[in-house]
Amino acid sequence: DAKTTQPNSMESNEEEPVHLPCNHSTISGTDYIHWYRQLPSQGPEYVIHGLTSNVNNRMASLAIAEDRKSSTLILHRATLRDAAVYYCILRAGYSTLTFGKGTMLLVSP
Amino acid sequence: NAGVTQTPKFQVLKTGQSMTLQCAQDMNHEYMSWYRQDPGMGLRLIHYSVGAGITDQGEVPNGYNVSRSTTEDFPLRLLSAAPSQTSVYFCASSYSSYGGTEAFFGQGTRLTVV
Numbered sequence: 001d002a003k004t005t006q007p008n009s010m011e012s013n014e015e016e017p018v019h020l021p022c023n024h025s026t027i028s029g030t031d032y033i034h035w036y037r038q039l040p041s042q043g044p045e046y047v048i049h050g051l052t053s054n055v056n057n058r059m060a061s062l063a064i065a066e067d068r069k070s071s072t073l074i075l076h077r078a079t080l081r082d083a084a085v086y087y088c089i090l091r092a093g094y095s096t097l098t099f100g101k102g103t104m105l106l107v108s109p
Numbered sequence: 110n111a112g113v114t115q116t117p118k119f120q121v122l123k124t125g126q127s128m129t130l131q132c133a134q135d136m137n138h139e140y141m142s143w144y145r146q147d148p149g150m151g152l153r154l155i156h157y158s159v160g161a162g163i164t165d166q167g168e169v170p171n172g173y174n175v176s177r178s179t180t181e182d183f184p185l186r187l188l189s190a191a192p193s194q195t196s197v198y199f200c201a202s203s204y205s206s207y208g209g210t211e212a213f214f215g216q217g218t219r220l221t222v223v
Contacts, residue, residue, distance in 0.1 A: 032208035043113075043199050043214035044152065051209065087151065091208040096142065096167065097201070099151035 004088045009104040012078045020073040020103055022088030027068050030093045035062065035073045037084040038102070044087065047073065083107045111135055115200050115215035122190040122222045130185040130218050132200030138213075140206045141183040145169065145196040146217075152199060158183055159206055190222045 005023040012018045024033070035047040048055055048062045050071075055062040061074040075082055087102040116131045134141065142157035144167075154167030158177040172194060174186040183202075187194060197219050203212040 030208065034211075036212075041217075043216050044201075044212075046211040046213065049209065049211060093208045094206045095208060096154055096157055096206065097212055098154070099144075101151050 004090060004100055006086075006088050006100065006103045008101070009106065011106045011108065012075075014080060014107055014109050015077050018075040018078045018082070018105065018107075020075075020086050020088075020105065021070065022072070023070045024088070024090055025069045027090055028092065031090040032092075033062065033064060033068075033071050034089045034091050034097070035060070036087045036089065036097075036099075037082075038087070039081075039084045044099075047086070049091075078105075078107050080107050080109065113200055113202050113213050113215040115198075115218050117218060118216065119219050120221070122187070122220065124190060124192060124222060126190050128187050128190065130187070130198055130200075130220070132183045132185065132215060133181050134183075134200075134202040134213070135181065136202060136204075136213065137180060138202035138204050139180065140204070140210075141177070141200065141202045142167070142212075143173070143175065143183070143185045144199045144201065145194075146199060147196050155185065155198075157206075187220075190220075192222045194220065195222045196220060 034049040036044040038044045050062045063072045085102040139160045143155040144152035156175040158164045200215045201212045203210045
């Protein structure tokens with residue numbers, strides 16, 4: 001599986017935008033970029049995914065670099081409930097989800 | 110629509126005991142999988158299934174058995190529990206294993222083996 005690199009932790013203030021980076025320089029053409037998050041003591045929760053184009057949903061936006069070697073998860077206005085570990089995962093066609101250690105996002109009031 | 114349901118939520122076992130962790134989904138998903146998560150670490154894949162009657166091993170399958178007799182259920186069996194199997198276990202399901210499908214996770218089973 002192609003690997004991703006994320007910062008161990010990031011901090012943000014409540015109601016400010018948050019940009020969570022992910023590098024995936026060995027991505028292949030069929031790899032989808034997925035983001036999941038895990039709140040304390042809960043199971044992972046799907047956030048967003050994309051292939052080539054930027055994607056938006058009610059939770060977040062996903063910005064994908066033109067060469068697809070990096071992507072950024074954007075939370076438009078962080079809330080305390082957004083404090084979680086965020087996982088950036090590459091998933092090829094018909095494969096399993098492989099989790100790394102993710103980025104722990106701390107949100108301050 | 111309950112999503113992915115795991116039972117029990119908590120369990121304490123003695124070394125050598127066996128037990129089954131239950132996982133059920135009501136979304137008619139073909140793909141189901143089991144992960145374990147140890148403190149401070151990401152999730153590691155134990156076993157997965159691409160449909161009823163089909164299972165395969167993940168990254169850390171030793172000490173665990175699975176079977177998939179129905180689309181809805183994917184139980185995980187610990188044959189002879191060991192302290193090293195103390196962990197939080199998550200079950201997940203998705204429409205398929207295709208890269209463009211999202212996965213849904215259960216709330217986890219916290220297992221302690223003493």
